[in-house]
Amino acid sequence: MTRPVVVDIHTHVYPPTYMAMLRSRKTVPYIHDPSDNGTPRLIILSSDDDPAIPIDQRGRPVDSSYSDISVKLDFMRKHGIDCSVISLANPWLDFVLPSEASDWAKLINDDLNSTCAQVNKMADPENNLLLVEKASLFAFGALPLSAPAPDVVQEIFRIRGLSHLRGVIMGTSGLGSGLDDPNLDPIWAALEATQLLLFLHPHYGLPDEAFGGPETTARYGHVLPLALGFPLETTIAVTRMLLSGVFDRFPRMRVLLAHSGGTIPFLAGRIESCIMHERKFEENGGDTPGPKRSIWEVLQTNIYLDAVVYGQAGLKAAIESGSTDRLLFGTDHPFFPPLNDHDGQWMSVTTNFNAIYASLKDAPASAEAIVGDNAVRILNLEEK
Amino acid sequence: MTRPVVVDIHTHVYPPTYMAMLRSRKTVPYIHDPSDNGTPRLIILSSDDDPAIPIDQRGRPVDSSYSDISVKLDFMRKHGIDCSVISLANPWLDFVLPSEASDWAKLINDDLNSTCAQVNKMADPENNLLLVEKASLFAFGALPLSAPAPDVVQEIFRIRGLSHLRGVIMGTSGLGSGLDDPNLDPIWAALEATQLLLFLHPHYGLPDEAFGGPETTARYGHVLPLALGFPLETTIAVTRMLLSGVFDRFPRMRVLLAHSGGTIPFLAGRIESCIMHERKFEENGGDTPGPKRSIWEVLQTNIYLDAVVYGQAGLKAAIESGSTDRLLFGTDHPFFPPLNDHDGQWMSVTTNFNAIYASLKDAPASAEAIVGDNAVRILNLEEK
Numbered sequence: 152m153t154r155p156v157v158v159d160i161h162t163h164v165y166p167p168t169y170m171a172m173l174r175s176r177k178t179v180p181y182i183h184d185p186s187d188n189g190t191p192r193l194i195i196l197s198s199d200d201d202p203a204i205p206i207d208q209r210g211r212p213v214d215s216s217y218s219d220i221s222v223k224l225d226f227m228r229k230h231g232i233d234c235s236v237i238s239l240a241n242p243w244l245d246f247v248l249p250s251e252a253s254d255w256a257k258l259i260n261d262d263l264n265s266t267c268a269q270v271n272k273m274a275d276p277e278n279n280l281l282l283v284e285k286a287s288l289f290a291f292g293a294l295p296l297s298a299p300a301p302d303v304v305q306e307i308f309r310i311r312g313l314s315h316l317r318g319v320i321m322g323t324s325g326l327g328s329g330l331d332d333p334n335l336d337p338i339w340a341a342l343e344a345t346q347l348l349l350f351l352h353p354h355y356g357l358p359d360e361a362f363g364g365p366e367t368t369a370r371y372g373h374v375l376p377l378a379l380g381f382p383l384e385t386t387i388a389v390t391r392m393l394l395s396g397v398f399d400r401f402p403r404m405r406v407l408l409a410h411s412g413g414t415i416p417f418l419a420g421r422i423e424s425c426i427m428h429e430r431k432f433e434e435n436g437g438d439t440p441g442p443k444r445s446i447w448e449v450l451q452t453n454i455y456l457d458a459v460v461y462g463q464a465g466l467k468a469a470i471e472s473g474s475t476d477r478l479l480f481g482t483d484h485p486f487f488p489p490l491n492d493h494d495g496q497w498m499s500v501t502t503n504f505n506a507i508y509a510s511l512k513d514a515p516a517s518a519e520a521i522v523g524d525n526a527v528r529i530l531n532l533e534e535k
Numbered sequence: 536m537t538r539p540v541v542v543d544i545h546t547h548v549y550p551p552t553y554m555a556m557l558r559s560r561k562t563v564p565y566i567h568d569p570s571d572n573g574t575p576r577l578i579i580l581s582s583d584d585d586p587a588i589p590i591d592q593r594g595r596p597v598d599s600s601y602s603d604i605s606v607k608l609d610f611m612r613k614h615g616i617d618c619s620v621i622s623l624a625n626p627w628l629d630f631v632l633p634s635e636a637s638d639w640a641k642l643i644n645d646d647l648n649s650t651c652a653q654v655n656k657m658a659d660p661e662n663n664l665l666l667v668e669k670a671s672l673f674a675f676g677a678l679p680l681s682a683p684a685p686d687v688v689q690e691i692f693r694i695r696g697l698s699h700l701r702g703v704i705m706g707t708s709g710l711g712s713g714l715d716d717p718n719l720d721p722i723w724a725a726l727e728a729t730q731l732l733l734f735l736h737p738h739y740g741l742p743d744e745a746f747g748g749p750e751t752t753a754r755y756g757h758v759l760p761l762a763l764g765f766p767l768e769t770t771i772a773v774t775r776m777l778l779s780g781v782f783d784r785f786p787r788m789r790v791l792l793a794h795s796g797g798t799i800p801f802l803a804g805r806i807e808s809c810i811m812h813e814r815k816f817e818e819n820g821g822d823t824p825g826p827k828r829s830i831w832e833v834l835q836t837n838i839y840l841d842a843v844v845y846g847q848a849g850l851k852a853a854i855e856s857g858s859t860d861r862l863l864f865g866t867d868h869p870f871f872p873p874l875n876d877h878d879g880q881w882m883s884v885t886t887n888f889n890a891i892y893a894s895l896k897d898a899p900a901s902a903e904a905i906v907g908d909n910a911v912r913i914l915n916l917e918e919k
Contacts, residue, residue: 329747357745360744363712371775372823373813374774374809379802387745387746391746394754410805417801417852420845421766422762423845424883425761436874460804461804464856465802467855468800499808
């Protein structure tokens with residue numbers, strides 16, 4: 152009897168080098184070590200950096216699960232995850248000085264690659280150090296986006312040569328002006344040429360004003376920025392890519408959207424309807440080029456979605472907008488740890504597992520594809 | 536052989552009195568009559584009021600379909616719609632001087648009621664003026680939200696006494712501070728007591744900054760504000776209601792969400808997960824009361840969704856988040872008219888019809904419920 156391979160394609164790390172850099176900073180993002188030697192605090196969102204909150208309580212606790220790969224491996228064992236495709240957590244290198252960005256990217260990508268190699272060597276059955284069945288790590292690399300575009304392109308091609316890297320992770324800021332910026336074209340071209348998967352992930356959220364101002368935002372803790380700001384940011388970013396013709400110019404680019412696309416699967420129909428009714432677009436008699444390919448076509452040829460949507464309602468929209476072949480299981484580890492039972496399974500993980508199996512109870516092969524087989528195929532994970 | 540009753544619960548009007556008021560204004564919202572006697576222009580969003588655009592081209596054309604009820608009836612005939620529940624289009628009375636708001640609300644609600652009565656009399660088969668089978672109109676009333684809360688409450692109770700009004704329409708601004716404002720409690724209490732359906736509808740969208748600034752927003756015409764700004768505004772508003780405990784304090788309140796809830800069905804799982812992980816909430820050891828009832832419970836007891844989502848992906852999430860008994864067909868008429876073939880069926884309408892029947896091809900009774908029977912039951916439309 153075999154069980155399905157489980158691959159986690161949404162799982163973050165802060166390698167020790169990156170942690171050290173965050174500790175050296177005093178502005179967001181930064182790490183603060185509390186005076187009582189308690190768990191270090193990560194101040195990652197500008198809304199976290201509230202001077203009214205004592206600095207020892209600002210942000211969120213950032214324990215060893217962020218930087219110690221053995222904690223990740225424990226988490227994998229506990230949840231039956233065979234393989235994780237790790238990625239630097241937000242905000243990546245977006246904030247790094249342009250002159251230093253390429254060096255940081257090289258350092259971190261090499262670090263990720265060697266971590267994967269080291270773990271995979273341990274996991275090799277011939278080494279008698281099998282951690283979990285087929286336990287293995289791969290990674291998405293980080294890009295030096297504050298550096299000039301040619302440097303970013305160079306790092307993309309360098310990443311392709313790193314044995315355990317299978318794609319890159321990127322936020323929605325691009326070169327600072329969003330993902331509809333034509334200056335990103337050389338970067339899209341490099342991603343298309345290398346066929347590295349672009350893992351698009353939110354960080355910036357929405358302006359506080361969208362939530363009723365900073366006081367309203369703060370009233371509900373992290374709920375508004377994380378539950379809404381993140382997915383709505385992704386939604387806006389992808390729509391701007393579509394509207395500006397990125398997917399027309401780079402029809403073979405492959406993009407994995409975090410959190411099941413933000414809300415793209417749900418809103419795809421409305422977006423397409425608004426495009427079809429927009430008088431500004433040439434196709435409708437206006438003077439601005441509109442997108443040439445429909446959002447449905449893009450969802451079925453360029454876009455992959457993780458299955459990090461915490462329920463059947465969202466998952467069914469994700470399946471319907473693309474197919475079960477384009478959805479990939481993820482956990483968002485080490486975010487959303489259990490608040491109380493630290494020894495049990497993480498609710499955030501089991502909720503996503505259960506949604507997949509419940510939504511596809513009549514199609515177990517499709518459930519298995521989402522849980523792992525799709526990632527193996529799409530990211531070529533059998534070749535180490 | 537019978538065919539299913541078709542009820543449109545999302546269909547807007549600007550009664551002649553309201554049009555006259557908009558014509559008398561020079562700031563958003565206002566109507567401008569072009570110098571060449573062309574179609575009047577409605578400048579409804581602040582982003583429309585761009586001084587760089589000649590005033591004769593600013594905003595959108597607002598033809599007789601907005602104010603002439605016979606055009607609505609023609610539209611209904613063309614699409615086989617038996618009954619429409621008309622509502623004042625945004626921005627309703629949000630901008631009216633507090634001292635004038637109650638008078639405007641009374642005028643407009645009486646106007647809506649008498650329009651319905653007049654049309655229904657004509658539609659009465661005994662009068663031999665049957666327009667379409669069972670043709671009939673009902674309405675959602677407008678509220679004087681800029682007036683003091685007791686005046687709003689008074690108008691809610693007055694609306695209950697108007698024979699053809701079945702609910703009220705409201706934007707997300709509330710009394711000016713959003714829908715988590717505790718000062719709205721008397722209004723929620725009145726809505727709960729009367730069991731009038733609250734039709735919650737967006738207008739304000741998101742700040743331009745969320746889309747990358749005003750230039751980026753304008754680059755794609757109305758797509759970003761309408762395709763994303765509208766549903767994301769609704770999503771934020773409903774989440775703030777949930778987080779602030781509105782549905783705990785008023786567990787019998789009935790709310791119909793425009794555009795299938797914005798994106799609430801898709802994000803419900805993520806919202807619930809973030810609530811369960813929020814350390815600020817008392818339930819998790821913090822000092823702030825969190826919502827007591829889960830978003831799933833609220834979706835299945837308080838919330839109804841229209842089926843204005845333009846595709847099966849969104850519709851399936853809407854169905855999964857609540858049930859087919861809580862979804863109601865709508866058109867958003869007179870918005871999204873055909874750009875070219877003015878004699879044909881409206882694509883915006885057929886897309887929504889087709890999504891319902893395609894999503895429920897194995898459950899035709901559920902499709903019929905969404906198309907009309909649910910509205911008849913939920914809004915008590917058999918009693919005139």
